[in-house]
Amino acid sequence: MSQTDTTALLASVASLVKTELAPLASAIDQEGVYPAEFLHKLGELGGFSAAIPKEYGGIELGLNTQIDITAAVGRECGSTAFLTWCQSTCAWYLLHAPNETVRRRYLPQVAQGKLLSGTGMSNTVKHLAGIEKIHLTAVREGDDYVVSGSLPWVSNIGTAHLAIVAASVGEEGYIMFAVRGDSEGLSLNPCPEFSGLEGTQTLNMRFKNVRINADDVLAHPDQFKAFISRIKPGFVLGQLGIGFGIIEGSLKTIRESNVTTAHVNIYLDEQENELAANLDSQRKEIAILSSQAENGTARIIDILRARANGSEATLAAAQSALLHAGAKGYLMRHPAQRRLREAIFVAIVTPALKHLRKEIHDLEQQTEMEAA
Numbered sequence: 540m541s542q543t544d545t546t547a548l549l550a551s552v553a554s555l556v557k558t559e560l561a562p563l564a565s566a567i568d569q570e571g572v573y574p575a576e577f578l579h580k581l582g583e584l585g586g587f588s589a590a591i592p593k594e595y596g597g598i599e600l601g602l603n604t605q606i607d608i609t610a611a612v613g614r615e616c617g618s619t620a621f622l623t624w625c626q627s628t629c630a631w632y633l634l635h636a637p638n639e640t641v642r643r644r645y646l647p648q649v650a651q652g653k654l655l656s657g658t659g660m661s662n663t664v665k666h667l668a669g670i671e672k673i674h675l676t677a678v679r680e681g682d683d684y685v686v687s688g689s690l691p692w693v694s695n696i697g698t699a700h701l702a703i704v705a706a707s708v709g710e711e712g713y714i715m716f717a718v719r720g721d722s723e724g725l726s727l728n729p730c731p732e733f734s735g736l737e738g739t740q741t742l743n744m745r746f747k748n749v750r751i752n753a754d755d756v757l758a759h760p761d762q763f764k765a766f767i768s769r770i771k772p773g774f775v776l777g778q779l780g781i782g783f784g785i786i787e788g789s790l791k792t793i794r795e796s797n798v799t800t801a802h803v804n805i806y807l808d809e810q811e812n813e814l815a816a817n818l819d820s821q822r823k824e825i826a827i828l829s830s831q832a833e834n835g836t837a838r839i840i841d842i843l844r845a846r847a848n849g850s851e852a853t854l855a856a857a858q859s860a861l862l863h864a865g866a867k868g869y870l871m872r873h874p875a876q877r878r879l880r881e882a883i884f885v886a887i888v889t890p891a892l893k894h895l896r897k898e899i900h901d902l903e904q905q906t907e908m909e910a911a
């Protein structure tokens with residue numbers, strides 16, 4: 540990996556974000572505008588493929604660079620940073636899929652943003668953590684599967700998109716597969732209005748006997764356990780890019796606000812220098828964890844703790860920015876109130892803060908029992 544390449548890429552992303560995304564941020568948030576054109580352009584720059592080898596159409600600069608790209612997007616718009624995560628995470632799943640056919644079929648197009656793709660893995664990840672029942676069930680027919688059930692909210696999907704989801708296959712276990720939005724038997728329906736993230740094209744997916752060809756399967760039941768362990772660290776770490784971007788945007792608001800009201804802002808609990816130092820130390824830790832996630836040596840407990848710390852830091856920074864900005868920041872046209880809603884999303888999207896604390900608690904208990 541070359542530092543020059545990474546710096547040049549991040550500069551191009553920052554410039555695209557400034558000219559093409561920043562002017563849309565309010566419309567994305569308040570009118571539910573879905574930034575498809577921006578996503579395609581970001582894909583052309585390599586904005587989803589930093590962790591993908593050149594062989595599959597990627598730019599091979601590493602997962603940490605992917606997190607930096609997501610952060611550069613999140614500085615201006617948390618919703619689009621989430622979409623960047625959805626797209627790059629689908630590429631991450633495909634890269635690590637044990638089945639070469641599905642990887643060759645979709646990875647280059649997804650990595651380059653030509654085929655937009657959602658990840659509907661929240662239910663499965665929560666199910667595996669003992670939080671809820673699995674919503675999709677599959678019946679095996681040879682190496683194909685027939686899937687029914689529904690997922691309440693999946694972002695970055697549509698009839699011309701792809702989605703990557705999982706289903707249970709009775710006693711056999713689980714499968715993970717890709718499905719096109721216009722597949723027979725699949726219907727996509729709008730969700731009730733959200734208080735943020737409206738421009739993420741978040742839809743309800745209903746499967747009624749949808750046939751999944753073996754060529755679209757990322758992992759069959761006998762491959763699933765190893766596969767989910769392989770992809771989970773990158774899936775979870777990637778979301779930190781959304782939080783880092785929101786923190787950077789919040790720091791900007793704090794600095795701007797201190798130009799005129801520092802004399803009273805100094806009484807607030809969270810000051811710019813502490814928030815910035817915390818961000819800096821989290822980024823250093825994530826750089827190490829990212830390379831571990833790429834070579835498959837990351838410890839899941841470290842990843843979960845880092846993600847929980849990231850959620851807390853994002854909430855703290857976004858709240859502090861609004862407190863610094865005061866009534867001005869409470870105006871609908873000011874980004875501080877939007878960032879606070881985006882920060883809350885970082886803490887409720889799977890794995891939510893409560894989910895992370897549950898998994899960390901369960902792992903700690905297990906370690907204690909093993910030591911006893």
Ligand SMILES: Cc1cc2nc3c(=O)[nH]c(=O)nc-3n(C[C@H](O)[C@H](O)[C@H](O)COP(=O)(O)OP(=O)(O)OC[C@H]3O[C@@H](n4cnc5c(N)ncnc54)[C@H](O)[C@@H]3O)c2cc1C
Nearest residue numbers: 658659660661662670671692693694733736741888889891
């Ligand atoms: C704007 C937006 C975009 C999203 N985009 C995506 C996406 O792209 N992909 C995706 O996969 N998800 C997406 N999600 C979902 C998200 O990741 C979370 O999973 C979702 O917000 C639900 O989490 P929760 O914390 O509310 O659920 P929780 O409160 O943790 O879980 C509630 C679950 O527990 C069950 N339950 C209730 N009582 C009990 C009980 N006594 N025993 C056992 N179970 C019980 C409930 O039925 C429910 O299923 C999105 C959500 C939002 C708001």
